[in-house]
Amino acid sequence: MNTTVPAVSVVVPCRNEKRYIRQFVDSMLSQEPPPGGFELIIADGRSTDGTREMLTQMSAVNSLIRVIDNPGRIVSTGLNGAILVARGDIIIRADVHTEYAPDYISQCVTALTNTGAVNVGGPWVACGRGYLDGAIAAAFHSRFGSGGALAHDPDYEGVVDTVYLGCWRREYLRAIGGFDEQLVRNQDDELNLRSRRAGDVVWQTPRIQSRYYPRASLMRLFTQYMQYGYWKVLVIRKHRLPASWRHLMPAAFVSALTVLAVSSLLWRSATVAFYAVIIAYGACAVMASAVTAARSELRFLPVLPVVFSCFHIGYGYGFLRGAIDFLVLRRAPTSHMSALTRS
Numbered sequence: 001m002n003t004t005v006p007a008v009s010v011v012v013p014c015r016n017e018k019r020y021i022r023q024f025v026d027s028m029l030s031q032e033p034p035p036g037g038f039e040l041i042i043a044d045g046r047s048t049d050g051t052r053e054m055l056t057q058m059s060a061v062n063s064l065i066r067v068i069d070n071p072g073r074i075v076s077t078g079l080n081g082a083i084l085v086a087r088g089d090i091i092i093r094a095d096v097h098t099e100y101a102p103d104y105i106s107q108c109v110t111a112l113t114n115t116g117a118v119n120v121g122g123p124w125v126a127c128g129r130g131y132l133d134g135a136i137a138a139a140f141h142s143r144f145g146s147g148g149a150l151a152h153d154p155d156y157e158g159v160v161d162t163v164y165l166g167c168w169r170r171e172y173l174r175a176i177g178g179f180d181e182q183l184v185r186n187q188d189d190e191l192n193l194r195s196r197r198a199g200d201v202v203w204q205t206p207r208i209q210s211r212y213y214p215r216a217s218l219m220r221l222f223t224q225y226m227q228y229g230y231w232k233v234l235v236i237r238k239h240r241l242p243a244s245w246r247h248l249m250p251a252a253f254v255s256a257l258t259v260l261a262v263s264s265l266l267w268r269s270a271t272v273a274f275y276a277v278i279i280a281y282g283a284c285a286v287m288a289s290a291v292t293a294a295r296s297e298l299r300f301l302p303v304l305p306v307v308f309s310c311f312h313i314g315y316g317y318g319f320l321r322g323a324i325d326f327l328v329l330r331r332a333p334t335s336h337m338s339a340l341t342r343s
Contacts (some may be wrong), residue, residue: 007036013078
């Protein structure tokens with residue numbers, strides 16, 4: 001057993017990642033070690049596909065790998081569990097579906113040391129290996145898809161509201177309370193919001209380089225964004241802050257469609273308005289798709305309008321469901337289980 005205390009602890013939650021976990025671990029172990037070295041702590045959410053067995057085998061032959069149990073089975077509980085046992089003074093969060101530059105860890109440490117920020121990270125750069133995930137990645141970086149979020153800008157350096165993954169001092173994370181375990185999604189955004197409300201700085205730099213690979217499924221994409229919208233409402237309720245226009249626009253769109261669809265049963269004018277809204281959105285989606293395809297690959301053009309609708313309708317529907325559950329019915333986050341509450 002390695003008894004040397006590492007300078008950095010890389011923490012990563014995972015569950016049922018048999019297809020990706022070995023490649024991820026290999027990429028982490030290939031990192032340029034920072035001064036003092038690092039450890040890799042993987043919080044397994046009780047995987048049922050063989051992931052845990054693979055992790056056990058890998059940890060048996062490499063003392064840098066530590067595997068812990070995550071009975072909560074969601075990202076926030078896994079991260080908190082890993083942080084609790086971490087030995088490094090610096091905590092770096094990692095994701096199984098992300099590929100990292102060889103100097104990712106060292107660049108995180110350098111940025112955290114030089115900027116004075118409490119959390120640093122690189123831009124959220126999405127890449128695809130095939131056709132559908134390539135189209136999803138292209139839409140991910142479109143202003144029509146992301147609403148102009150700075151975290152999606154691969155060239156931006158400076159203060160941000162939130163940052164992809166992240167790197168913190170261990171004691172800071174423990175002092176601020178770690179990740180909110182009520183949240184299935186948006187736990188990163190909520191933690192960064194707490195930091196900013198405390199007057200602390202969150203910093204993004206393109207020197208910290210990684211590539212995120214989205215899942216190549218429209219249904220999983222829709223569910224992912226539905227959960228983002230749903231849990232954003234709980235963050236708003238917790239901090240008593242209004243949502244930005246980026247969060248409200250998809251919900252307003254879905255609300256308008258719903259109201260007009262119901263009203264069309266009674267009034268013909270509502271039917272006309274319903275189709276007018278659909279046509280207007282479709283026109284915007286097609287124009288945005290043309291611009292996005294021209295900047296990436298033209299072959300993505302046929303599917304991009306569908307990808308954008310998964311972003312917007314999924315997020316909008318989830319936000320409305322969250323508003324009903326958390327603001328109107330005042331439901332507890334753990335009082336029900338569905339596609340909205342499973343990670």
